[in-house]
Amino acid sequence: MNLNKSGNNFEPSIKTLTRILQFVKEQGPSPKTKLSRKTNLNYTRLANHVVWLEKKGFVESVIQETKINIKLTGQGKEFAKMISND
Numbered sequence: 001m002n003l004n005k006s007g008n009n010f011e012p013s014i015k016t017l018t019r020i021l022q023f024v025k026e027q028g029p030s031p032k033t034k035l036s037r038k039t040n041l042n043y044t045r046l047a048n049h050v051v052w053l054e055k056k057g058f059v060e061s062v063i064q065e066t067k068i069n070i071k072l073t074g075q076g077k078e079f080a081k082m083i084s085n086d
Contacts, residue, residue: 010048010051012049012052012053013049016049017049017053017083018080018083018084019040019041020046020049020050020053021053021083021084022080022084023035023038024059024071024080025072025077025080029071030070031068031070032046032047032050032070035070050070053076056079057073057075057076058072058073058075059071059072059076060073
């Protein structure tokens with residue numbers, strides 16, 4: 001059982017990354033709770049993928065109207081295109 005909460009050994013799922021990135025690309029910056037519901041992922045799984053995406057520079061957290069939203073970076077937009085074959 002992996003108790004590592006820091007995500008150092010986390011291996012993301014390309015399918016899950018694609019779902020997250022596609023939603024943010026189409027809908028714009030979104031809070032994690034909404035992303036979790038709309039991508040049909042449990043919150044912890046989503047959060048682990050978002051942390052991985054942040055560490056790679058593909059998304060960033062931004063404060064908008066008192067909410068913390070996940071937003072694609074320029075590099076994230078390119079990565080989203082690459083993995084979704086757009």
